[in-house]
Amino acid sequence: MTRPTTRRALIGGACVFALADTAASAKSAPSATVSTRLARLIALRDRADAAFSRYDAEVEAPAYDALKAIMAACPAEPDPPHRSVQTTFINVNDEVTRLSTAGFSDSTARKMRDDPTWADMGADQPEWRQAFIELADLADERDAIIADQQARREAYEQRARERLRIDEIQKRSDELSRREYSLWEAVIDEPATNLADVLAKLDLMKRTGRDDEDGYLLTAISRDIRGIAAGGAA
Structure with missing residues (x-):
């Protein structure tokens, strides 16, 4: 099952993958590991994909x-x-x-x-x-x-x-x-709790190659980044 590809989707997908490159090069980011819940969801998704x-x-x-x-x-x-x-x-x-x-x-x-x-x-x-x-x-x-x-x-x-x-x-x-x-x-x-979560999501997006229909992916990642920034400010 795939989302339909549109010009808007392609632009949104490019923005998301640009975020991935930016996040991956953030050398000053504190070290962290992927949250247990997100890691489990990713593992379940990967197993489901393998089964399909x-x-x-x-x-x-x-x-x-x-x-x-x-x-x-x-x-x-x-x-x-x-x-x-x-x-x-x-x-x-x-x-x-x-x-x-x-x-x-x-x-x-x-x-x-x-x-x-x-x-x-x-x-x-x-x-x-x-x-x-x-x-x-x-x-x-x-x-x-x-x-x-x-x-x-x-x-x-x-x-x-x-x-x-x-x-x-x-x-x-x-x-x-x-x-x-x-x-x-x-x-x-799934809400990201740290930068490692965001990177894990971006990696999954790249691996699956799904287009960003109506800014769905960009909205989710932007929400995650704002949440992490707000938590850090607090």
């Missing part, structure tokens, strides 16, 4: 690779041939014209046949109007064949997904991803 990565590599990716192979081996049905109407008409260039599903607008033909506001269209050219009505019927028949082909392929894929337990695997993957992300947020939201 392991599941992806050992279960999810192989299952989707197998599904891809099954679908690649599924015989493809050829597209139904295009057909031409029976009725011909003389076009504006005095040429005999026969409409086909391969080269004319199906939507126009369907309007000619179905739309009441087009009822008088071509009334003085009955062959022209009849040709378009026939075209609409042929287009409907061809679309129905294509829809049946797609339905058969989708049913074939669904059977494969059931054999491979794809939906079950995806659900478990989502659960692992949500757990990792929830723990990541818990780390970021």
Whole structure:
């Protein structure tokens, strides 16, 4: 699970990582260790991330690779041939014209046949109007064949997904991803008690490479720094 990347997010992320470099070079900062609670949250997040990565590599990716192979081996049905109407008409260039599903607008033909506001269209050219009505019927028949082909392929894929337990695997993957992300947020939201905590958070941000959507990370780190400064002043 990732936050969407925006220009604002990229700018915010750059600011956060600039803070990391600044904090890391602060030679006058007193020595301190990461607080026990934050260290535990980071460890839990890292374990959750490892579990997600392991599941992806050992279960999810192989299952989707197998599904891809099954679908690649599924015989493809050829597209139904295009057909031409029976009725011909003389076009504006005095040429005999026969409409086909391969080269004319199906939507126009369907309007000619179905739309009441087009009822008088071509009334003085009955062959022209009849040709378009026939075209609409042929287009409907061809679309129905294509829809049946797609339905058969989708049913074939669904059977494969059931054999491979794809939906079950995806659900478990989502659960692992949500757990990792929830723990990541818990780390970021945990109040820092010293500079070591701030550096530990910044290190996690860099390791995960998540963008700073709407200044979320920058706000959290700024809050931590203000809290530490206020405690030091007291």
